[in-house]
Amino acid sequence: MSNETSSGSGAAGRTASREIRLASRPEGWPTEENFELVEVGVPAPGEGEVLVRNRFMSVDPYMRGRMNDTESYVPPFELGRPLDGGAVGEVVESRAPGLAAGDLVLHGYGWREYALVRADQARKIEEIPGVPLSAYLGVLGMPGLTAYVGLLDIAAFKEGDAVFVSGAAGAVGSLVGQIARLKGASRVVGSAGSQEKIAYLTGKLGFDAAFNYKTAPVRRQLAQVAPDGIDVYFDNVGGEHLEAALDALKTYGRVAMCGAISVYNAAGPVPGPSNLFLAVGKRLTLRGFIVGDHYDRMTDMIREVGAWLRDGEITFEETVVDGLENSPRAFIDMLAGANTGKMLVRLAR
Amino acid sequence: MSNETSSGSGAAGRTASREIRLASRPEGWPTEENFELVEVGVPAPGEGEVLVRNRFMSVDPYMRGRMNDTESYVPPFELGRPLDGGAVGEVVESRAPGLAAGDLVLHGYGWREYALVRADQARKIEEIPGVPLSAYLGVLGMPGLTAYVGLLDIAAFKEGDAVFVSGAAGAVGSLVGQIARLKGASRVVGSAGSQEKIAYLTGKLGFDAAFNYKTAPVRRQLAQVAPDGIDVYFDNVGGEHLEAALDALKTYGRVAMCGAISVYNAAGPVPGPSNLFLAVGKRLTLRGFIVGDHYDRMTDMIREVGAWLRDGEITFEETVVDGLENSPRAFIDMLAGANTGKMLVRLAR
Known part of the structure; x- marks a missing residue:
């Protein structure tokens, strides 16, 4: 410094x-x-x-x-x-x-x-x-608050949930996975776009498994790393990832919709997930959010994440x-x- | 009888x-x-x-x-x-x-x-x-309970909300619109597939407006009947209707996903709504449900809907x-x- x-x-x-x-x-x-x-x-x-x-x-x-x-x-x-x-x-x-x-x-x-x-x-x-x-x-700013609120409030994470996060090596995703682990997730899996990032996720960050979405279809890889399904999907990218997550989500599963990088850069409309109707039979909840609505949680986030940082429980x-x-x-x-x-x-x- | x-x-x-x-x-x-x-x-x-x-x-x-x-x-x-x-x-x-x-x-x-x-x-x-x-x-059975739970619990309807329901002349949809009206909706609009049904909706059932989804694009017609947008969409059909509703939903809008007739009968995958990403910026909640999870509300429904029936407030x-x-x-x-x-x-x- x-x-x-x-x-x-x-x-x-x-x-x-x-x-x-x-x-x-x-x-x-x-x-x-x-x-x-x-x-x-x-x-x-x-x-x-x-x-x-x-x-x-x-x-x-x-x-x-x-x-x-x-x-x-x-x-x-x-x-x-x-x-x-x-x-x-x-x-x-x-x-x-x-x-x-x-x-x-x-x-x-x-x-x-x-x-x-x-x-x-x-x-x-x-x-x-x-x-x-x-x-x-x-970690102590907007990305930290986004991860904290999205996982705990929007996706209503609870101990024992299996969690999947896309963009997992990013500023928000890397915190989502770690907070889920520290809060007692039964399994934490993530996706990212390079082998280096995958190694980082399963190494330093303590993810249970991770996959490179560029090397094979997301749907197949997600089924491999989360064979028993997922309870929570923290969506940073939209598109193919969301479709795969809808397949993998268990009954009463929740999706925190945080961003859609795959859509931001599309020149034309991107078809939505063709399996969205699964939300009915599986009783899924998909919920979009904007971190700016949740500044009231900043104090809680800094207290909790700050303590983990001091204790070396969280890395970024x-x-x-x-x-x-x-x-x-x-x-x-x-x-x-x-x-x-x-x-x-x-x-x- | x-x-x-x-x-x-x-x-x-x-x-x-x-x-x-x-x-x-x-x-x-x-x-x-x-x-x-x-x-x-x-x-x-x-x-x-x-x-x-x-x-x-x-x-x-x-x-x-x-x-x-x-x-x-x-x-x-x-x-x-x-x-x-x-x-x-x-x-x-x-x-x-x-x-x-x-x-x-x-x-x-x-x-x-x-x-x-x-x-x-x-x-x-x-x-x-x-x-x-x-x-x-x-009206006093599963369709009644579906309408009641979907509107009040899943879509968290509150007084003053503007409500759109698809399949509005059907068993569930016709009750959704009437319950919304009786509970103080600011506006109730619906879609159906014939001019006769449209007349039934705006006549006997007291909808504020209704349109025939077969005569023009849903998106355009919904914008005409609900120019100020909607707070709640009760989805009985999926497909083009859901896409139009995502456009029309206001910030913090809610979708109760009840069925997807347009998907049931499709021989192949149906693309999902290309504007699903709007859920992020508008902070939308989409929630699927199955009425079988909600039998605990049957007594409330029969009490409330039964009273409206006796008083001639609801028709079916x-x-x-x-x-x-x-x-x-x-x-x-x-x-x-x-x-x-x-x-x-x-x-x-």
């Missing part, structure tokens, strides 16, 4: 910042041409605002949805305007009571080196010994890419599954 | 009964060739059994699923054996304490003129003044076909939507 301590000098003397704007809306998979790196001035905070030098920013699957010009639960990104998203940084100038230069804050203005943030949109955070600051964008990884100029590439790579654990971009040391 | 009183003479003197057997498994839509009418002897009850002369039997969509040779929540019908299903009739001979000749019972051995029933599988019923005996196969219709020999045709016609209200076969007067 020592590389986090030399940036306290603030924006003084710096007049230039950079930001990433949406140059055009992707059709299907995004490319770097959809993004534009622009040099801008460092703004001065108005009354009630702070100027933050960002250290880490997050790239997340949900951002892909915001690049489409379609109504959704969050408004689409605007063309020619900077993108936004979770970031942590250090206050370099404050005109807000309660926040001072040197404070560390979590906020929603990533994709830029310097951010103006209203004080009521910045959450002051403390570094936890042994835990990197970037954890507030991952990060894939960190350096430099704002590389953030579009990092985002695209994350969509394609190049990351293990949370994908982050470091903007300053 | 006077035509129900002359059958008390029992099986004495009768030695022949008839039953419908499954001759072959339908591929896609069933035909009459899949059924066989067979004359059999009238059996004698063993210890603890009663012999019942059936008066009415039920033909229901779920029976189509049982004609396939696939594992489901109920075992498939066996080839060369009589079908079964809900029936009401009169005990003509009893070797069970608590049941006597002349008693009326509800049981699960339809598709035959005389049935041997174990006393613990027969439920004694009383005729309600002004309500035909067949109501125990409809029946489509009655006469004669066991016509039951395969009645079943096929019901699948094709020829009935208004519950489809029944009268086996004896």
Whole structure:
């Protein structure tokens, strides 16, 4: 963490910042041409605002949805305007009571080196010994809360359940599996897109079994790793995975629908699962959720997951890419599954 | 009801009964060739059994699923054996304490003129003044319970919700709409397959609006009758209707998945809704259910629906076909939507 301590000098003397704007809306998979790196001035905070030098920013699957010009639960990104998203940084100038230069804050203005943030949109955070600051964008942040709420509240996980999670090596999936294990799952299985990730899941993360969805049909592989079926499916990808899970789910099974990477990037409509009607006979519940509805569980999550972290019961990884100029590439790579654990971009040391 | 009183003479003197057997498994839509009418002897009850002369039997969509040779929540019908299903009739001979000749019972051995029933599988019923005996196969029976539980418990209906029900002129759908209205829905809309049924829905049943799904795309028509969206979709059919409902559902909307007629009769896999991913952003809940899990609500349902019936607040219709020999045709016609209200076969007067 020592590389986090030399940036306290603030924006003084710096007049230039950079930001990433949406140059055009992707059709299907995004490319770097959809993004534009622009040099801008460092703004001065108005009354009630702070100027933050960002250290880490997050790239997340949900951002892909915001690049489409379609109504959704969050408004689409605007063309020619900077993108936004979770970031942590250090206050370099404050005109807000309660926040001072040197404070560390979590906020929603990533994709830029310097951010103006209203004080009521910045959450002051403390570094936890042994835990990197970037954890507030991952295991102790939105991905952590997503895993916690999705598994425990949305899928109503209970001790003894067999759990399947897709995108299992990702920021959310890796926590889902570990929380399920720590809460007494009878079996935890996951899927990911490389042999390395599979080894990581069954090794460090303690999954009972995992498979590479790229090497054989999901349906067949899931039946092999969970021959007795599953009670809970935590869905990060949709598509073929959801169809396979519907087959494998036992009576009264539950699906937490968290995301659908396979759909975000499709240029046209993707057929839904042809076996959805199984939900009737098996009395299944499929439930979509948005983590933003569940901030009231943040305290519970930080308490419980924080304790596991301190005790070494839970591990997490990060894939960190350096430099704002590389953030579009990092985002695209994350969509394609190049990351293990949370994908982050470091903007300053 | 006077035509129900002359059958008390029992099986004495009768030695022949008839039953419908499954001759072959339908591929896609069933035909009459899949059924066989067979004359059999009238059996004698063993210890603890009663012999019942059936008066009415039920033909229901779920029976189509049982004609396939696939594992489901109920075992498939066996080839060369009589079908079964809900029936009401009169005990003509009893070797069970608590049941006597002349008693009326509800049981699960339809598709035959005389049935041997174990006393613990027969439920004694009383005729309600002004309500035909067949109501125990409809508004006060399984369809009634299905509508009641699906709307109130599975879809968690609450006052002020806008409700859409497909198959709205059917036994279940017609009750869903009326219960929703009586419980304070802000709007009740339904779909059915003929102009006559549409008139019935918006007339006698008091739906706010209804449309004929055969005349134009469901998505467009649903948007017209429910321009502000829906909170609850009670799904009797699956397929295109479910897809349209996912579009129309508001945030935190709920779907009770009750059946999927469009899927039962498909010879191959039917693509699921291509917009299922909307469940994430809209925080939708889709929940399948089987009425058999919810018998504990039967008393509540009969109390509440029975009171509405007595007060003339609820109406129901029946489509009655006469004669066991016509039951395969009645079943096929019901699948094709020829009935208004519950489809029944009268086996004896």
